[in-house]
Amino acid sequence: MKVVGFAGFSGSGKTTLVEKLIPALKMRGQRVSVVKHAHHKFDIDHPGKDTHRHREAGAFEVVVASTQRLALMREFEQPGQMTVHQLIAELWDGVDWVLVEGFKSSNLLKIEVWRADSGQPARYADDDFVVAIATDSPGRLPEETLRPVLDLNDPDAVAQWLEDNRERFEYVPEKYT
Numbered sequence: 300m301k302v303v304g305f306a307g308f309s310g311s312g313k314t315t316l317v318e319k320l321i322p323a324l325k326m327r328g329q330r331v332s333v334v335k336h337a338h339h340k341f342d343i344d345h346p347g348k349d350t351h352r353h354r355e356a357g358a359f360e361v362v363v364a365s366t367q368r369l370a371l372m373r374e375f376e377q378p379g380q381m382t383v384h385q386l387i388a389e390l391w392d393g394v395d396w397v398l399v400e401g402f403k404s405s406n407l408l409k410i411e412v413w414r415a416d417s418g419q420p421a422r423y424a425d426d427d428f429v430v431a432i433a434t435d436s437p438g439r440l441p442e443e444t445l446r447p448v449l450d451l452n453d454p455d456a457v458a459q460w461l462e463d464n465r466e467r468f469e470y471v472p473e474k475y476t
Contacts, residue, residue: 300390300392300394300395300396300397300469300470301395301396301397301461301465301468301469301470302387302396302397302399302407302408302468302470303396303397303398303399303407303408303409303410303461303468304383304399304400304402304403304405304407304408304409304410304428305317305398305399305400305401305409305410305412305433306401306402306403306409306410306411306412306422306426306429307403307411307412307413307419307422308417308419310414310417311412311413311414311417311419312412312414312433312435312451313400313401313412314400316412316433316451316454316457317333317398317400319454320398320454320457320458320461321333321398323454323455323457323458324395324396324458324461324462327458327462329395329396329462330393330394330395330396331394331395331396331397331398332390332391332394332396332397332398333397333398333399333400334383334386334387334390334397334398334399334400334402335399335400335401336383336400336401336402337401343370343372344372349363350363350370350372354372354374358374359373359374359376360372360373360374371389382405383399383402383405383407384472384475387399387470387472388472396461396468397470403422403426405428406428406475407428408428408430408467408468409426409428409429409430410429410430410431410432410433410449410457411423411426411429411431411432411433412433412434412451413432413433413434413440414434414435414436414451415434415435415436415439415440416436420441421440421441421442423442423444423446424441424442424444429446430446430447430464430467431446431447431448431449431460432444432446432447432448432449433449433450433451433457434448434449434450434451435450435451435452437450447460
């Protein structure tokens with residue numbers, strides 16, 4: 300499996316780019332999974348649903364499955380932060396690409412998503428794991444770079460760049476332990 304991160308400040312366009320990359324990669328015959336960093340007490344379950352009732356009753360894990368979907372919810376008894384590598388290990392092995400959104404400080408190869416109008420600093424000059432920059436304003440990058448500069452508004456071109464450089468993103472779990 301290939302793994303690539305997407306890092307950038309809130310509002311930079313990470314989610315939109317990842318959302319558009321999924322069908323662009325699928326059109327190339329690739330199976331895609333996503334690992335997304337969320338904040339604190341997010342929830343995908345709803346009060347009144349059986350799974351929510353089981354969690355509220357104290358279940359550590361609830362797995363719900365149908366013929367078309369599977370979801371695992373795990374309650375941490377003590378606050379803890381799983382690493383991006385632990386989360387990747389939770390994924391099914393039959394996937395071609397894992398797109399990781401967030402985890403900007405991880406040791407994964409990543410594409411920085413940067414917009415000049417955001418007023419936020421760019422990270423690529425100080426992060427050796429940034430291998431490309433996706434931006435809507437290449438002429439306004441704060442520092443020159445030899446890294447590829449990709450068009451943030453052209454997800455097909457970003458998908459093609461990923462496919463052209465796929466060997467570079469091969470995930471070897473032992474490398475991160």
